[in-house]
Amino acid sequence: MRFRVAEVDAALAEAAGGVLAKLTEPADAVWRGLAGAGVLGALVPGEAGLDENCLPPLMETLGHAGVAVPAAETIAVGAPLLAELPVLGGVLDGSVLLTVSLDTEAPVPFAADADLFVVGAGDRLRLFRREELGITPLASVDASRKLARLSVPSRGGVVVGEGASVVETAWLRGVLATAGLLVGLGGRMVELTVAYVRQREQFGVPVGSFQAVKHALADVVVELRFARASVLAAGWAQAAGEADTGVRTSAAKVLASEAARSTARAAIQCHGAMGYTTEYELHRYAKRAWALAADWGGPAEHRALVARALGLP
Amino acid sequence: MDLTWSPEEEAFRRAAREWLAAHVPSPPLPSGDTRAGFAAHLAWERELFAARWSVVSWPEEYGGRGASLWEWLIFEEEYHRAGAPARVTQNGVFLLAPTLFRFGTAEQRARLLPRIAAAEDLWAQGWSEPEAGSDLAALRSRAVRADGGWRLTGHKTWTTRGAFCTHLFGLFRTGPQDARHRALTYFLVPLDAPGVTVRGFQRLDGDEGFAEVFLDDVFVPDADVLGEVGQGWTVAMATTGSERGLTLRSPGRFLHTAERLLELAREVGSGAHRDRVAQAWIDAQAYQWFTLEQVTAIAGGHEVGAEASLAKLFWSELDVRLHETAAELLGPEAELAGPWSKGFLFSLAGPIYAGTNEIQRNIVAERLLGLPRR
């Protein structure tokens, strides 16, 4: 028994962190930087040789940086499905942008810019090139997510996965990665807020010395730390192929979504009007948190999945 | 990450499970916070000791099994799963004993630990006073130097099961009042000593589980000072980590309550309660994962410190939510006396004792986040 991130998994997250410390903008340069560090192929068979244990720390690091890159879509879900295909090289070096949609009814992140699309329908995952699909860009709260609605032909594409368990694995990895991103976003919002309330003074003292502010932040730190532990446990369950992997993953997503939403709310509140502006960076993390909290199944959906697995009436 | 148990740990689990299955009293004992219930609980705890399950993580010389932290967690999980009685010796076992291991003299350890393990000496915690709750450093009970020891005078209150216990560990002032926490000393006091008066009173749930303890010039020899004179605060704070964090609040307790809640929901629930029940279960799982993370850190030599406050906030609020959810499921029946209503009333104490949750939030904000004090 050892509840601690293994060295190989920590090393991958550190490599990503190193790139992110140097490059913060623009998103495509960051993405190529991550590609250069070997981060994109983390789960591709025959590449880094890692399993789902690497996703929580890696995604936490990427979420913390808040860059608009298809991390869950490409690293956790899409790239590992392309192992046998010639397009894999372009995806892994960052020159070809890949996104994923397992729910073609919903707006698809990064679809407005992507070159390749893994689309799920029923028990089948198919790969399409941009020109094979209908793509309608959508305006959204987090503009950097480049949402679009897809219209997918009933035929065509290249089958990259087949069978209920393959689709389930893809889905669970996407959920896990998103939960990890949310924990990282939450952590960043807490850091920004702590820094702000320590220096912002009212009534002659830092507002961070007021108990109402302290308690609001303490509560979200509790939520985030417990969500984080659950995300790590879900990553291990996936890698180990535990029987209750689905429930653990859903539980982690519920906790991470709720924690990130609470944190966004508290962070904005503790910043006062400064939190209600796009002049300052907090809004980017908050908007990403709202988007990801609902992406890959929101809390209500995952709570219902847990309830079903537990046999609740 | 490696969340698998070793074959040795699995064997330990089986042994604990088998023993508990054969010995846990059925029907359940009456509340240990009543005089009759306390006696029944003591009989149980002595049985536990005789089979060397009362203090599994202690060295064998004191009656333990030298079990690892992991094995201790396993034991706790099995203990709660088996529906075994709450430990009425918990103050001695989980609060005083860790302090003795760390600060006690060899003589004190040899004299006191085996009697704690065997449920012979029954310890009450004497920290709070009528004017010193959250502001514990304001306490007024005094100790003055006497020949070969100290004379104690003062008034302690909210002492859990104080009326049934044999001994009290507590903080007393050995210097000026305005020196606050810098002039306190930790004393061990037999409750049958001349000058001690104990008065039991009722808790919210009606059990006589509280007591006030009046001390009037009570003599305590030097051998019963725990730690250095004037260092009582440091000694006591080492204990609060245990109280808030791990030792009292094993995840087994909440996992077991969550399982009982699932059973209740399957029996009487409707779709209306589904979300709350699922969430309560999710939170109990989260508590388990967080605990495993902390235990790994402790096993690796990390001092938990202020992080114990994160755990305290989470388990105490979780316990209230689990019981509120059960009350929702039970509807009008929730009012009836029974394990759920009893558990609900007790859950309300969690955010108060071991340092209120407001105090814990201050600790998280100031010590973990570095926000300024006021």
Ligand SMILES: Cc1cc2nc3c(=O)[nH]c(=O)nc-3n(C[C@H](O)[C@H](O)[C@H](O)COP(=O)(O)OP(=O)(O)OC[C@H]3O[C@@H](n4cnc5c(N)ncnc54)[C@H](O)[C@@H]3O)c2cc1C
């Ligand atoms: C079931 C139970 C068992 C107990 N067992 C024992 C025992 O065995 N031995 C023992 O010594 N004590 C025991 N206690 C007492 C317990 O330690 C105290 O209740 C606790 O420390 C709080 O003190 P208080 O009750 O005086 O509350 P107060 O300190 O009077 O607080 C009242 C309210 O004010 C809030 N408050 C106080 N100060 C602050 C602050 N600085 N910032 C924000 N809010 C604040 C508190 O959070 C609380 O909500 C027990 C209590 C309970 C409920």
